[in-house]
Amino acid sequence: MLKKLTPFLVIGGIIAVIVLVFLSLASKQNMIVIQEGNLAQLPLEMQLNKYQDSDCGMVIEDFAYASQVVAQSGKTWFFHDHGGFVHWLEDKEFKDEAKIWVMSRDTKRWIDAKEASYSLNEITPMGYGFGAYEMQQEDFVDFETMRLKMLRGETMNNPLIKKQLLGK
DSSP states (O other): HHHHHHHHHHHHHHHHHHHHHHHHHHHHOOOBBBOOOOTTOOOOOOOOOTBTTTTTTBBBSSSTOOOEEEEETTEEESSSHHHHHHHHHHTTTTTTTTTTEEEETTOOOOETTTTEEEEEEOOOTOOOOOOEEEEETTOBOOOHHHHHHHHHOTTTTTTHHHHHHOOO
């Protein structure tokens, strides 16, 4: 009887070790996905490799295209590509009241996403192509246009749009 159970016990033991290793690694990293208590709804200071994108789960390794969404409750979510916050926020009850901060590519500071201008053809972490700028430039679009383009799939991930934007 014990001989018949031995393979199952060995496999179960291996699975248990693997699960423990993953749990141990996750607890050591202490990744931040949501931060509470931001009642002022201001952009929070972030550290690279400490925050996790709330849409795709990837680690935020660069602030160039980072954004933060803050609910009136003070909960703050973090993103490493502006298209990600658009996608994630779309079905949230608080989407119209949320304060959204984006990292400006030209001034390198947090700015109100709804006041920013957006380029359409940058190489971004998730390939959406939207870069936020404080200063308006030719061929840039406003927040609502960027949001609609994201929701319609008119991003650099779409080969037809990419060809149109880059002329290649």
